[in-house]
Amino acid sequence: MTEPLRWFTSSHSNNGGQCVEVADAQDHILVRDSKDPHGPALAFPASAFAAFIDGIKTGELR
Structure with a gap:
């Protein structure tokens, strides 16, 4: 049996539900x-997503 995905938002997000959710x-x-939980989702390799987050944290990506 496969467990359902656990979707979450950033702990810094507090904008009334207009945000991005992620799931592992x-x-x-x-x-x-x-705003569209039954709509499409984008899938990224975990390593690419980690590099994206690191780029944001280091200021490489603005």
Whole structure:
């Protein structure tokens, strides 16, 4: 039996539900619009998503 995905938003997010949600799906990170939870989700390799987050934290990506 497969467990349902656990979607979450950033702990820094407090904008009334208009944000991005993410879920860990084994070796991929899924990203969706919180206003459309039954809509499409984008899938990124976990390593690529980690590099994206690191780029934001270091200021490489603005």
